[in-house]
Amino acid sequence: MEIELARVAGFCMGVKRAMEITLAMADRAQGRVYTYGPLIHNPSAIELLASRGVGILQSIPERGSGIVIIRAHGVPPQERAMLLAAGFQVVDATCPKVVKVQMLAKHFASKGYLCVLLGDRGHPEVKGIMGYAGEMGCLVSDYENERHLPCLPEGRKYIVLAQTTQDESRYEAMARDILARNSNGRVFHTICDSTHLRQSETRRIAAEVDAVVVVGGQNSANTRRLVEIVKEEGRPVIAIETENDLDRDMFAGFSRIGITGGASTPDWVIDRVAYCIRTFQVA
Numbered sequence: 001m002e003i004e005l006a007r008v009a010g011f012c013m014g015v016k017r018a019m020e021i022t023l024a025m026a027d028r029a030q031g032r033v034y035t036y037g038p039l040i041h042n043p044s045a046i047e048l049l050a051s052r053g054v055g056i057l058q059s060i061p062e063r064g065s066g067i068v069i070i071r072a073h074g075v076p077p078q079e080r081a082m083l084l085a086a087g088f089q090v091v092d093a094t095c096p097k098v099v100k101v102q103m104l105a106k107h108f109a110s111k112g113y114l115c116v117l118l119g120d121r122g123h124p125e126v127k128g129i130m131g132y133a134g135e136m137g138c139l140v141s142d143y144e145n146e147r148h149l150p151c152l153p154e155g156r157k158y159i160v161l162a163q164t165t166q167d168e169s170r171y172e173a174m175a176r177d178i179l180a181r182n183s184n185g186r187v188f189h190t191i192c193d194s195t196h197l198r199q200s201e202t203r204r205i206a207a208e209v210d211a212v213v214v215v216g217g218q219n220s221a222n223t224r225r226l227v228e229i230v231k232e233e234g235r236p237v238i239a240i241e242t243e244n245d246l247d248r249d250m251f252a253g254f255s256r257i258g259i260t261g262g263a264s265t266p267d268w269v270i271d272r273v274a275y276c277i278r279t280f281q282v283a
């Protein structure tokens with residue numbers, strides 16, 4: 001069995017940076033260290049952080065102490081203020097590329113522009129960006145099925161933004177559609193390069209192999225997007241969180257296998273998956 005391992009698989013810059021900041025805090029801090037929500041959507045990485053004493057703050061108490069790390073997805077400004085008001089020291093590990101989208105939303109909202117955002121409803125990054133847009137925010141969460149695009153009063157100024165992990169072709173289609181219906185709009189290309197590279201490489205690999213193994217947490221939106229891409233290419237997809245989910249029978253009849261992983265999947269998990277599949281060949 002031939003294996004093609006994606007070059008762009010595993011932690012992206014923003015997740016790697018958030019992980020390094022958190023581990024450094026865990027080593028250095030005197031008091032408790034928490035992440036505000038799970039740092040990344042991957043059980044193996046969460047286990048590692050727990051073993052270093054990093055707790056998860058699921059909601060903001062009235063009073064608290066210690067360090068709270070804001071994860072790569074970012075938070076709405078109101079939640080940051082609540083953390084500080086509760087007495088926590090806040091360490092910001094928001095990915096700089098997410099900060100850029102937040103600042104675009106904040107800047108244009110303050111100038112009276114409506115901020116149309118393509119993003120997954122309920123996703124933390126989306127909540128954060130919408131928080132910066134405030135009352136000027138308008139979320140489109142399922143463009144292809146809902147076609148719920150805002151029709152704005154003639155002359156109303158607006159901008160179009162995307163959650164950093166959205167599918168590029170979907171975003172371009174939505175942006176074209178909204179610009180055709182409403183004049184006075186500006187589109188910003190806010191999809192992260194790493195997302196784009198990961199998705200286009202997954203598409204290429206899917207076209208060349210018999211099946212693709214996608215490694216990542218079940219709650220990871222960008223991992224789920226990779227699964228969708230493989231399906232769109234008409235290839236069988238084996239979606240797993242770790243090598244423990246693998247079974248030799250899954251590969252029956254396949255001679256070429258691709259392996260890719262989401263931005264929140266640790267490199268060590270992808271390496272173990274590749275190793276495990278190789279052992280299937282020699283056994």
Ligand code: SF4
Nearest residue numbers: 012014095097164192
């Ligand atoms: S996918 Fe891109 S924008 Fe999102 S955390 Fe990673 S580097 Fe940052």
